[in-house]
Amino acid sequence: MTTPAIEILGLTKDYPAGFWRKRLRRSLDNLTLNVEEGEIFGFLGPNGAGKTTTLKLLTGLIFPTAGTARVRGQSIEDVRMHRAIGYLPEQPYFYDYLTARELLDYYARFAGFTRAERRARIGRLLERVGLGTAGDVQLRKFSKGMLQRAGIAQAILHDPQVIFLDEPMSGLDPVGRREVRDIIYGLKQQGRTVFFSTHILADAEMLCDRVAVLHQGKLMGVGAPSEIVSIEINAMEILFEERDGQALPAALAASAARSGGRCRIAVPEAGLYDALEQLRGCQARILSVAPVRPTLEDYFLRMVGGGNAASRAAEVKTP
Numbered sequence: 001m002t003t004p005a006i007e008i009l010g011l012t013k014d015y016p017a018g019f020w021r022k023r024l025r026r027s028l029d030n031l032t033l034n035v036e037e038g039e040i041f042g043f044l045g046p047n048g049a050g051k052t053t054t055l056k057l058l059t060g061l062i063f064p065t066a067g068t069a070r071v072r073g074q075s076i077e078d079v080r081m082h083r084a085i086g087y088l089p090e091q092p093y094f095y096d097y098l099t100a101r102e103l104l105d106y107y108a109r110f111a112g113f114t115r116a117e118r119r120a121r122i123g124r125l126l127e128r129v130g131l132g133t134a135g136d137v138q139l140r141k142f143s144k145g146m147l148q149r150a151g152i153a154q155a156i157l158h159d160p161q162v163i164f165l166d167e168p169m170s171g172l173d174p175v176g177r178r179e180v181r182d183i184i185y186g187l188k189q190q191g192r193t194v195f196f197s198t199h200i201l202a203d204a205e206m207l208c209d210r211v212a213v214l215h216q217g218k219l220m221g222v223g224a225p226s227e228i229v230s231i232e233i234n235a236m237e238i239l240f241e242e243r244d245g246q247a248l249p250a251a252l253a254a255s256a257a258r259s260g261g262r263c264r265i266a267v268p269e270a271g272l273y274d275a276l277e278q279l280r281g282c283q284a285r286i287l288s289v290a291p292v293r294p295t296l297e298d299y300f301l302r303m304v305g306g307g308n309a310a311s312r313a314a315e316v317k318t319p
């Protein structure tokens with residue numbers, strides 16, 4: 001068996017809390033997790049779940065209260081680990097008056113490249129993240145999406161094997177998110193391992209080989225998006241049009257979502273015929289009946305609380 005790209009063993013972090021900072025608050029609680037070489041791994045969780053804390057621990061920016069981790073077999077406490085990793089922080093800050101090329105040149109000096117190497121490498125990199133024509137524009141003129149791509153270029157400048165990205169898609173419009181997704185996918189095709197945090201579940205569902213869900217510092221589940229969403233929801237969705245002047249029974253009306261003159265309700269599979277009977281009773285026109293395909297979002301909401309039609313329907317079912 002090959003060594004996992006990332007091995008996380010009981011990683012725990014307490015931060016001082018309270019006015020005198022004497023109390024401690026556990027922000028990451030005994031996280032154990034492996035990420036395989038070549039995977040795109042999504043680290044999901046609501047705000048405050050501990051995602052950034054985990055990424056900072058894994059990139060050696062802060063130190064664990066307990067536990068340990070290895071990246072490609074090297075302990076996160078070993079400075080040599082840094083050659084193997086790239087990191088895009090959450091909301092990176094770059095000096096406004098630098099151009100993208102100057103910014104990358106600055107980081108490339110740290111990595112010890114010669115001038116000629118830097119030139120060639122930065123040219124290729126700018127092309128690769130879609131900034132081929134924007135290399136000499138000052139960063140203050142960049143859109144959020146362009147800045148994020150410049151940040152990713154910085155993270156992959158030294159060709160790291162394992163790339164950590166903290167919320168790489170947040171604040172981007174659909175086009176920007178697509179561009180970042182394409183870059184991440186390109187990294188996978190080159191055999192790199194990408195570990196990124198996000199709260200945009202649709203992006204994770206499209207992109208990730210596996211995801212982990214973190215909530216209040218605790219791991220709630222790990223698996224392929226398809227595996228994770230194959231949890232039994234057994235709900236059916238009915239699409240129908242209401243008949244004017246015919247009120248729906250209260251139980252159905254409460255869960256009905258209306259849009260464009262149509263109504264949707266999700267009901268547990270076992271209650272389908274009963275619901276159809278009731279709808280027929282108020283002369284609703286049934287347009288379709290289909291099984292609810294659970295999404296990562298359903299799973300997520302179920303794990304971290306909250307709810308939507310499908311998860312509510314699933315709850316109805318559980319005694």
Ligand SMILES: Nc1ncnc2c1ncn2[C@@H]1O[C@H](COP(=O)(O)OP(=O)(O)O)[C@@H](O)[C@H]1O
Binds near residue numbers: 016027047048052054
């Ligand atoms: N430097 C810090 N000092 C004290 N508490 C912190 C610090 N950084 C994060 N926290 C707390 O740790 C928890 C997890 O934060 P974070 O890792 O940033 O979550 P996420 O990235 O998932 O939104 C939050 O409750 C946050 O307030």
Ligand SMILES: [Mg+2]
Binds near residue numbers: 051052053090
């Ligand atoms: Mg964060």
